[in-house]
Amino acid sequence: MIYIAPSILSADFAALGEEVKRVDKAGADYIHIDVMDGTFVPNITLGSPVVEKLRPHSEKVFDVHLMVEHPETQIDAFAKAGADIITFHAEAAKHAHRIVQQIHAHGLKAGLALNPGTSVSEADALLDELDMVLIMTVNPGFGGQKFIPSTVRKIQQLRDMMNERKLDFDIEVDGGINPSTAKEVIAAGANVLVAGSAVFGSDNLAAAITSLRG
Numbered sequence: 001m002i003y004i005a006p007s008i009l010s011a012d013f014a015a016l017g018e019e020v021k022r023v024d025k026a027g028a029d030y031i032h033i034d035v036m037d038g039t040f041v042p043n044i045t046l047g048s049p050v051v052e053k054l055r056p057h058s059e060k061v062f063d064v065h066l067m068v069e070h071p072e073t074q075i076d077a078f079a080k081a082g083a084d085i086i087t088f089h090a091e092a093a094k095h096a097h098r099i100v101q102q103i104h105a106h107g108l109k110a111g112l113a114l115n116p117g118t119s120v121s122e123a124d125a126l127l128d129e130l131d132m133v134l135i136m137t138v139n140p141g142f143g144g145q146k147f148i149p150s151t152v153r154k155i156q157q158l159r160d161m162m163n164e165r166k167l168d169f170d171i172e173v174d175g176g177i178n179p180s181t182a183k184e185v186i187a188a189g190a191n192v193l194v195a196g197s198a199v200f201g202s203d204n205l206a207a208a209i210t211s212l213r214g
């Protein structure tokens with residue numbers, strides 16, 4: 001099963017509630033919410049009060065991607081705001097295992113994100129606990145970037161680790177995903193595809209989502 005998670009980073013920020021409804025109706029499985037703090041990444045996007053206001057607009061899975069320093073300071077607020085999955089970056093976490101526990105204590109799914117320059121070995125010790133690993137296929141911070149081909153090998157490595165250890169977690173990819181790169185990452189073992197510009201840049205959201213499923 002392939003899940004499509006449109007990133008509202010590419011939506012109209014002046015009409016976010018309507019955009020969430022629109023992409024929900026178009027067949028999105030998850031609503032991917034990019035949280036950027038201006039420090040871990042150069043951009044600043046939105047915080048938990050915005051997620052709380054968006055929550056009544058859709059019953060789809062709210063997939064919150066924290067691109068922030070000190071993620072442990074944000075988790076309780078995003079859980080209360082209505083997140084279903086919270087993903088934090090390995091590069092921003094001093095006590096990653098404790099952060100996974102903190103997310104699970106809210107009854108939510110926990111994801112670990114890895115930048116293109118971070119090896120999958122950074123996730124190894126946590127794989128038994130994680131619900132999802134997010135392989136960034138661009139450097140985080142901006143929508144509309146070009147897919148980085150060397151990240152495909154990391155997806156394969158992670159899928160092999162999962163199979164060898166008989167584990168079960170989702171492999172999400174994020175950045176530069178379009179119908180062509182979608183095929184590549186699905187073949188490598190990804191099952192959750194984040195797409196911003198490929199969905200919101202299309203006149204027909206439903207067709208764009210369908211074409212990503214392959």
Ligand SMILES: O=C(CO)[C@H](O)[C@H](O)COP(=O)(O)O
Nearest residue numbers: 140141143144175176196197
């Ligand atoms: O996390 C992100 C950037 O840090 C975005 O979710 C990602 O870049 C999606 O945008 P696009 O599909 O346009 O590349």
